[in-house]
Each structure stands twice: as C-alpha cells, then as structure tokens.
Amino acid sequence: MRNETRRPIEIARKGERQPFKPKLWSHQQQLRELRGRKIVVLFRDGTQVTGELLEADQYALLLRIREDKSVLTLTLFKHDIQGYRPAE
Structure with a gap:
C-alpha cells in the first residue's frame, strides 16, 4: 500500500x-x-x-392568565381559535 497524496477538492459552480x-x-x-x-x-x-x-406548537397555545390574585394556565387548541394579536 502506498501513501497517496490527496488534493483539496474543487467545487465547480453550475x-x-x-x-x-x-x-x-x-x-x-x-x-x-x-x-x-x-x-x-x-x-x-x-x-x-x-x-x-x-409555549406554542402546531396544535395548541399555552397561556398564563392573571386575574386579580389568581394565576391560571390554559391550553388553547388552535381549532377553537379564530386569531391572535400582540397585546398593547
């Protein structure tokens, strides 16, 4: 087996x-x-x-809702939602 020298590859543009x-x-x-x-x-x-x-994935949104002193975490499925927008 002999030692072969490898040359750098050339990438041709098409x-x-x-x-x-x-x-x-x-x-x-x-x-x-x-x-x-x-x-x-x-x-x-x-x-x-x-x-x-x-969180959000392809099927649902995970929302944290704060009402008065309570905190509620809800999973909302996208098929029930008409739309969403950032709150101002």
Missing part, C-alpha cells in the same frame, strides 16, 4: 448565484417570536382572552 430568497411567513415563527409576551386570543364566538404566551 451557473450564476441564486438571489437571496427571504423565508416564507409562518404563523409558527411569529408565535415563537411572541413567546413570553402578552397576546390577545380571539375565539369564533367573539370572546377575547388576554394572557402571556408560554
């Missing part, structure tokens, strides 16, 4: 560089950015709930 494409908008990404902030959740029946967004 054409011009592609222009930068921004990431597609995703509500999942927006919810990740809102984590830890207050949001208003809008339900189909017109009810609005304001709370701190603790």
Whole structure:
C-alpha cells in the first residue's frame, strides 16, 4: 500500500448565484417570536382572552392568565381559535 497524496477538492459552480430568497411567513415563527409576551386570543364566538404566551406548537397555545390574585394556565387548541394579536 502506498501513501497517496490527496488534493483539496474543487467545487465547480453550475451557473450564476441564486438571489437571496427571504423565508416564507409562518404563523409558527411569529408565535415563537411572541413567546413570553402578552397576546390577545380571539375565539369564533367573539370572546377575547388576554394572557402571556408560554409555549406554542402546531396544535395548541399555552397561556398564563392573571386575574386579580389568581394565576391560571390554559391550553388553547388552535381549532377553537379564530386569531391572535400582540397585546398593547
């Protein structure tokens, strides 16, 4: 067996560089950015709930709601929600 010298690989371009494409908008990404902030959740029946967004996945939101001296943590399933927005 002889000692072979390996040369650095060369990468050939197949054409011009592609222009930068921004990431597609995703509500999942927006919810990740809102984590830890207050949001208003809008339900189909017109009810609005304001709370701190603790977690969000593809199926549910975990919200902490403070009322007077009590703290309530709720899991809200997305199929019940019409929309959400950051609280001001």
